[in-house]
Amino acid sequence: MGVARYWREIPARYNLIGKKCEICGKVYFPPRTICPKCRRKSIGKMQDYKLSGKGTVESYTIIYTPPPEFEGKAPYAIALIKMEEGCYLTGQIVDCKLDEIHIGMKVEACFRRIQEDGKRGAIYYGYKFRKAES
Amino acid sequence: MREVAVIGIGMTEFGELWQKSFRELVAEAGVKAILDAGIEGEDIDAMYIGGMSTGRFIGQEHVGSLALEVAGLEDLHIPATRVEAACASGGVAMHQGYIAVASGMYDIVVVGGAEKMTDVVGGEATNILASAADREWESFFGATFPGLYALMARYHMHHHGTTQEQLAMVAVKNHHNGSLNPKAQFRREISVEDVLNSPIVAEPLHLLDCSPITDGAAAAILAPVDIARKYTDKIIKIKASVQACDTLSFHSRSRFDSLPAAVHAAKKAYEMAGVKPSDIDVAEVHDCFTIAEIIAIEDLGFVEKGKGGKATEEGLTALDGQIPVNTSGGLKAKGHPVGATGVAQINEIVMQLRGEADKRQVKGATIGLTHNVGGSGGTAVVHILEAI
Structure with missing residues (x-):
């Protein structure tokens, strides 16, 4: 895969920069071009918005059969996370025992290696989540 | 909008069909459906075929044209369209066929769906499905x-x-x-x-x-209800x-x-x-x-x-x-x-x-x-x- 495909998503994946609709104030992550509530009115009014990185686990799974890019990494946890700002995203839970993970667990984003494009290709980084400090 | 009926059905056995190619699966399901409906090739006005990821499973896109060739209908030059909506590709192909007949644009439409999933190895199928x-x-x-x-x-x-x-x-x-x-x-x-x-x-x-990784194909023949009576008594209305x-x-x-x-x-x-x-x-x-x-x-x-x-x-x-x-x-x-x-x-x-x-x-x-x-x-x- 070309490096550009990865490079252009860096702001969102490194720094959790999503979009906020100036009209209704709703925050979207992953970033969206149009607010599905305000639609036409939101065109050109979606501003960059950095998420706090704090969220709550709404559901989770432990992956035992991984896709080829995650070969050797299983078992690992994937969670549906509700961010403080109200939007949801999908990410891995790390830095804890798998059986500690539960629905309602408070988590915070951390910057990690996600996968690599073969042995010689680019290394892809982005967010994962760990148990929140407080 | 006209009332639409299914006048013929056909499908292959489903499974790990190492001996059968994508082409053969499409042909088998299509022929069974056409024989079941009792129609002739020249009765067919259009074809819609659902396929999720033929490009990645068998390295072949443009399977509308492939289906037309398999059916031997190239001299008719009828439109044959591949439809994709992941695992709903077949259902969406049915919906497209329904619209085509209900609207009055076409009378007899063949709807098909096919996937050849076992020609890739290892975790590749998992990766393709993840798309x-x-x-x-x-x-x-x-x-x-x-x-x-x-x-x-x-x-x-x-x-x-x-x-x-x-x-x-x-x-x-x-x-x-x-x-x-x-x-x-x-x-x-x-x-x-x-x-x-x-x-x-x-x-x-x-x-x-x-659900498993499977090879197989299925087809259905659609016609307006009033024309359907010409071909069959077993009319199943959509x-x-x-x-x-x-x-x-x-x-x-x-x-x-x-x-x-x-x-x-x-x-x-x-x-x-x-x-x-x-x-x-x-x-x-x-x-x-x-x-x-x-x-x-x-x-x-x-x-x-x-x-x-x-x-x-x-x-x-x-x-x-x-x-x-x-x-x-x-x-x-x-x-x-x-x-x-x-x-x-x-x-x-x-x-x-x-x-x-x-x-x-x-x-x-x-x-x-x-x-x-x-x-x-x-x-x-x-x-x-x-x-x-």
């Missing part, structure tokens, strides 16, 4: 396709008390039905213990909670054909214990057909994972939200239950060649409504429903059929 999810914001971070349904399963279990055993009972029921279907990939019974003791794919889903869509990613949906697109499609389909959920005699639903059937019977209004697990346990959806679901064995036991599934569901319902389903026949079935889902719910297609 039904959001590559940039789900798969990139390590979410697999079973993983997304596992998130649904855990959520449903947490909020509605659905149990691991109830999930397993969906697979047990569908394997029983599959054992009665000569075209099914798995024609053997399994037990709840078998499911719970099978390897974990994505917790809480075990291997036997998941009372409703509805497609609904939602976000590509699971995390962007408005609900996590339901597929809002399926709820929407079902509601519109019942309105279009003028029937209620309780009028349905038999249904084929998209059980790509056991949790998906539990959510499907709730979304279709057969049971209240959250009661799908209990209803399955109590036998509501069994072959001799109040609403038999997945009499064919479903995706779980019949097999799930992704692009073919939506059309194979139509095959089963047509057989049931004609009274040709042999050992798995639902007595006196006159109204049947199909529910076909793409990805984790980004597309849903509901058809309601009636014997007239």
Whole structure:
């Protein structure tokens, strides 16, 4: 895969920069071009918005059969996370025992290696989540 | 809009069909359907073929043209269109065929669906199926396709008390039905213990909670009801054909214990057909994972939200239950060649409504429903059929 495909998503994946609709104030992550509530009115009014990185686990799974890019990494946890700002995203839970993970667990984003494009290709980084400090 | 009927059906055996190519599968299903309908090649006005990822499974796109060539219809130069909506490709091809006939644009339309999934090796099939999810914001971070349904399963279990055993009972029921279907990939019974003791794919889903990798093709011939009488007495009318869509990613949906697109499609389909959920005699639903059937019977209004697990346990959806679901064995036991599934569901319902389903026949079935889902719910297609 070309490096550009990865490079252009860096702001969102490194720094959790999503979009906020100036009209209704709703925050979207992953970033969206149009607010599905305000639609036409939101065109050109979606501003960059950095998420706090704090969220709550709404559901989770432990992956035992991984896709080829995650070969050797299983078992690992994937969670549906509700961010403080109200939007949801999908990410891995790390830095804890798998059986500690539960629905309602408070988590915070951390910057990690996600996968690599073969042995010689680019290394892809982005967010994962760990148990929140407080 | 004209009334539309299914006048012919055909499908291949489903399974790991090493000896058969994509072309041969398309030809076999198509020929069976054409013979069943009693039409001639020159009667055909258009073709729609569902295929999810022919480009990645066999390195072949442009399979509309391939299907035309296979059928030997090139001298007619009729339009042949490939349709893609992940695992709902077949259902969407049916919907496109329905629109084409109902609108008056075409009279006789061949709808097909096919997938050749076993020509790739190792984890490649898992990777290709993951492209039904959001590559940039789900798969990139390590979410697999079973993983997304596992998130649904855990959520449903947490909020509605659905149990691991109830999930397993969906697979047990569908394997029983599959054992009665000569075209099914798995024609053997399994037990709840078998499911719970099978390897974990994505917790809480075990291997036997998941539909398999399958080769297969299915076809159906559509015609306006008034013309249909010229060809057959066994007319199965399409009372409703509805497609609904939602976000590509699971995390962007408005609900996590339901597929809002399926709820929407079902509601519109019942309105279009003028029937209620309780009028349905038999249904084929998209059980790509056991949790998906539990959510499907709730979304279709057969049971209240959250009661799908209990209803399955109590036998509501069994072959001799109040609403038999997945009499064919479903995706779980019949097999799930992704692009073919939506059309194979139509095959089963047509057989049931004609009274040709042999050992798995639902007595006196006159109204049947199909529910076909793409990805984790980004597309849903509901058809309601009636014997007239």
